[in-house]
Amino acid sequence: MDKPATPNSFRTGPDEQGMFGIFGGRFVAETLMPLILDLERHWNEVKNDPDFKAELTDLSTHYAGRPSKLYFAEGLTKHLREVSSAKGLGGGAKVYFKREDLNHTGSHKINNCLGQILLAKRMGKKRIIAETGAGQHGVASATVAARFGFPCVVYMGATDVARQSPNVFRMKLLGAEVRPVTAGHGTLKDAMNEALRDWVTNVEDTYYLIGTAAGPHPYPELVRDFQSVIGTEARAQILEQEGRLPDTIIACVGGGSNAIGLFHPFLDDKEVRIIGIEAGGRGLDGIEHCASMNAGAPGVLHGNRTYLLQNSDGQIMDGHSISAGLDYPGVGPEHSWLRDSGRVEYVPILDDEALEAFKLTTRVEGIIPALESAHAIAHAVKIVPAMDKDQIVIVNLSGRGDKDVHTVASMLGMEI
Numbered sequence: 001m002d003k004p005a006t007p008n009s010f011r012t013g014p015d016e017q018g019m020f021g022i023f024g025g026r027f028v029a030e031t032l033m034p035l036i037l038d039l040e041r042h043w044n045e046v047k048n049d050p051d052f053k054a055e056l057t058d059l060s061t062h063y064a065g066r067p068s069k070l071y072f073a074e075g076l077t078k079h080l081r082e083v084s085s086a087k088g089l090g091g092g093a094k095v096y097f098k099r100e101d102l103n104h105t106g107s108h109k110i111n112n113c114l115g116q117i118l119l120a121k122r123m124g125k126k127r128i129i130a131e132t133g134a135g136q137h138g139v140a141s142a143t144v145a146a147r148f149g150f151p152c153v154v155y156m157g158a159t160d161v162a163r164q165s166p167n168v169f170r171m172k173l174l175g176a177e178v179r180p181v182t183a184g185h186g187t188l189k190d191a192m193n194e195a196l197r198d199w200v201t202n203v204e205d206t207y208y209l210i211g212t213a214a215g216p217h218p219y220p221e222l223v224r225d226f227q228s229v230i231g232t233e234a235r236a237q238i239l240e241q242e243g244r245l246p247d248t249i250i251a252c253v254g255g256g257s258n259a260i261g262l263f264h265p266f267l268d269d270k271e272v273r274i275i276g277i278e279a280g281g282r283g284l285d286g287i288e289h290c291a292s293m294n295a296g297a298p299g300v301l302h303g304n305r306t307y308l309l310q311n312s313d314g315q316i317m318d319g320h321s322i323s324a325g326l327d328y329p330g331v332g333p334e335h336s337w338l339r340d341s342g343r344v345e346y347v348p349i350l351d352d353e354a355l356e357a358f359k360l361t362t363r364v365e366g367i368i369p370a371l372e373s374a375h376a377i378a379h380a381v382k383i384v385p386a387m388d389k390d391q392i393v394i395v396n397l398s399g400r401g402d403k404d405v406h407t408v409a410s411m412l413g414m415e416i
């Protein structure tokens with residue numbers, strides 16, 4: 001189904017230095033360089049290895065539950081057609097959800113974790129480390145570590161440990177050790193710094209399982225390739241179900257792994273409009289958002305050059321979002337490049353808009369979406385009524401919202 005990359009393709013990057021234009025690369029300490037190069041060598045070995053692919057496909061199918069469904073969201077479509085009529089527009093595109101929420105552990109994160117745990121096994125590593133913010137990637141990492149019998153250490157900001165106790169408990173049940181990080185504000189950025197530090201000091205036996213399409217090369221590439229199963233399936237499924245490509249595809253962007261996974265197989269389909277949704281938080285005027293591409297500037301963080309939230313002194317800011325999974329001050333470098341090249345539009349959605357979309361989807365579809373995914377749905381809610389009835393929109397439902405019920409309850413002034 002995938003077209004071969006051409007010289008004018010948006011699908012050829014990164015180059016040998018790990019650059020997507022001026023973004024990406026590997027800005028790491030000298031001591032980390034040999035590890036990064038070793039990882040790159042093994043990645044280049046496995047990425048076209050049929051045995052590796054077969055093992056990953058088998059696990060994806062029988063353990064994670066792939067392929068995920070492409071679901072016609074009839075209730076939401078009907079609702080948005082009524083909105084369209086009420087506005088005198090008489091339109092309303094068909095909305096489909098790519099159901100990553102149905103995967104084992106409840107989101108797209110397992111796709112990346114299964115790929116990387118197999119890579120760690122190939123490399124003969126004995127120990128897994130990971131960083132986590134809300135705990136979703138920590139849980140997925142602890143899950144695959146349990147499955148393959150690896151000891152696993154998860155770095156998590158102390159602030160996050162306190163506010164995400166159910167996920168901390170899950171990781172412990174799965175046999176992982178959760179190490180609270182008190183540096184900085186005790187959030188994801190600090191946890192990632194600490195994981196990089198652990199990696200340098202345990203060169204021989206440790207594999208660092210990064211949770212999103214960021215970090216030094218080759219992580220943005222390999223995470224993208226493991227997540228591209230989302231877009232490859234969605235492209236084939238819509239051709240099968242509708243006989244044509246979608247007009248618009250939408251995904252939320254934290255570090256950018258579910259988004260690049262959906263987008264990448266569509267990048268050379270010029271007729272497909274591609275939209276990434278950033279966390280607009282309480283608005284872009286202040287500092288309470290996580291819209292690094294709409295309100296940030298290029299800089300270097302966690303081993304790569306990309307758009308970052310930073311103040312005028314170049315200090316990295318913490319940001320804010322109602323959804324912990326979008327609460328990262330940077331973004332994967334390929335998104336920065338796709339932004340500047342104009343191929344992908346990046347748009348902010350506010351906390352309140354995401355919350356409305358969360359409630360709406362729950363009511364009209366009987367699906368409780370993750371608050372992250374609700375950002376992508378919220379943008380569909382905005383644009384679909386003005387589209388024609390024969391148009392098609394695919395929204396990536398990156399995860400399920402069970403984990404968010406406490407946040408939503410407190411936003412609504414309710415108690416559980």
Ligand SMILES: *Cc1c(COP(=O)(O)O)cnc(C)c1O
Nearest residue numbers: 254255256257258325372398399
């Ligand atoms: C972690 C997470 C995200 C954000 O991460 P990306 O790397 O940007 O995909 C989005 N949705 C869900 C459900 C998540 O768990």
